[in-house]
Amino acid sequence: MDYCLGNGDGMAGVWSAEPDLDVNGDGVLDGIALDFDADNHLDDAIADFDGDGLADHVVFDVGADGEAAFTDDGSGTWAVSVERGGQLRFFGLDGVEATGGPVVDVDGDGALDRLLDGDRDGTADRVLAGERAYVDTDGDGRWDVTLSDTDGDGLAEHAD
Incomplete structure (x- = not known):
């Protein structure tokens, strides 16, 4: 192996x-x-x-x-608890709480996004969504910071 x-x-x-x-x-x-x-x-x-x-x-x-x-979880880290069946708690951009993942459509654009749970507490800490990433900085499950790759080089140039 x-x-x-x-x-x-x-x-x-x-x-x-x-x-x-x-x-x-x-x-x-x-x-x-x-x-x-x-x-x-x-x-x-x-x-x-x-x-x-x-x-x-x-x-x-x-x-x-x-x-x-x-x-x-697909990112190369051992982040998804098997006891939860691979399901993570997260909030969509509309503020509605959900469970799923680690691949779900968080931003409602029809494309699948990747949830990451770095601290393994069952709540997503980050979501990778195309040219954007959403980050929960305080552990409440809601997205506090949005990172954007505006020139397509794979690196964030802008944070909201």
Whole structure:
């Protein structure tokens, strides 16, 4: 299984290893034991539940009462809690609260946008919507800042 992890300084490494752990309990080795939470125990895992050879889940405290599982939200971060079924709480631009994602139409333009939950609390912190990004700066679920890429270079030039 291949997996990519950041090392905390903005860089990332790619590794490949044979699964050594049955994370989902189906009798097939699908995970690699690691220590993600720095508790000096190999009780966490990165796993490939869909069998494509790429890690798609991170599980903290495998088999314990406090086990928590996360899947990639599409941005390369383990931000979407599996317990919520991949659903995030967010507000549309019309102010109406909803759940969904991580890919939904937040701005009502008919195009799918990507919700991101960086602090893994179940409420979207950012949404990437074409040439715009919306950011919740205070954690209340409402979009406080709009970033715009006005020249199409992939970088925001304007903030509202």
